[in-house]
Amino acid sequence: NDTEKGTYPHFMLKEIDEQPFVMRRIIQEYQDDSERLKLDEDIRSAVKACDRIYIIAAGTSYHAGLIGKQFLEKMAGIPVEVHVASEFSYNMPLLSEKPLFVFISQSGETADSRSVLVKIKEMGHPALTITNVPGSTLSREANYTLHLHAGPEIAVASTKAYTAQIAVLAILAVDSARARGLELDFDLMQELAIVANAMEMLTDQKETMDELVRENLGITRNAFFIGRSTDYFVCLEGALKLKEISYIQAEGFAGGELKHGTIALIEEGTPVVALATQENVNDSIRSNVQEVVARGANDIIFSIQGLERDSDAFVVPHVHELLTPLVSAVPMQLLAYYAALHRDCDVDKPRNLAKSVTVE
Ligand code: G6P
DSSP states (O other): OTTSOTTOSOHHHHHHHTHHHHHHHHHHHTBOTTSOBOOOHHHHHHHHHOSEEEEEEOHHHHHHHHHHHHHHHHHHOOOEEEEEHHHHTTTOOOOOSSEEEEEEESSSOOHHHHHHHHHHHHTTOOEEEEESOTTSHHHHHSSEEEEOOOOOOOSSSOOHHHHHHHHHHHHHHHHHHHHTTOOOSSOHHHHHHHHHHHHHHHHTTHHHHHHHHHHHTSSOSEEEEEEOTHHHHHHHHHHHHHHHHHOOEEEEEEGGGGGGTGGGGOOTTOEEEEEEOOGGGHHHHHHHHHHHHTTTOEEEEEEETTTOOTTOSEEEOOOOGGGHHHHHHHHHHHHHHHHHHHTTOOSSSOTTOOSSOOOO
16 A cells, blocks of 8 residues: 555655656556557657757756756757746746746645746646646646656655656657657666666665665764766755755765865765766766865765776666666665664654645
């Protein structure tokens, strides 16, 4: 039963564990009988007709949007902007001639996103909602909906909905690439199946993550997450996860931006989590790690098979380079979970936070 904890101590841990199954369900739901990727024809036409996509979202969904932008631009060649919903109306960008708005929302009820949807509908622009709750406000009010198929997410900290959002955005990007006549040199569904297996290997390593947290995040007041390229976006989410449930002050930064200010905060023993899953930035992120270590930081490097080095704290299984966020997210979630657990925090219901925020 999706709304019961069963033998799990917390919904969050159960939902982290469900991610491989969610990946497999998404593969099933978005495949036709001949195992070809399938998407509603009207969504395909809407993407084909647009000249620019505007992604609107909040919180974790915004972080998924940042990764979605990379997919849509790199695979399908569609320019994409990603906006925080609550800021959009103050800072409305100059819109292209044929914009398509994509709302990403686990709950489909976030008021900040809804107010943008109301506004752009008045302007006559089309909208697609990517949500875990078909029939939610954002889904009903948009022209099109893509379903995340993640099953109910109960813990306030979003986990399986985040990875489902990334997977569905990859599907949208691959389908859009095809619709535009572009050839891709990989089979997304096969790659997602590899991701599902990798996720399973990661959720089997809870003790290792628990140990890593005990050793590195035990008594710290703050922590930094650094990464470059795609890893940077996962760092933003990793830091959000950690701060929202463990109350450790955590921030994600672009590796190259550190020296422009943040490095001043590094003290003896400050934990710095570094993500290194991208080949083209592997050397540069590791030199950023050296910079903080030289100032006393305690480095915790998460890398990927094929790029690992002796100093790494944890190595995730190899997956397609575009899909690394789907696997690197899992140890980030577990890191947050065990940090919150060891601090006796209310893992599923962190203070001051709501699962869905229906006020602006
Ligand atoms: C709240 C939740 C977050 C979530 C955000 C956006 O702040 O606590 O976990 O990411 O809302 O929610 P949505 O349902 O629109 O994805």
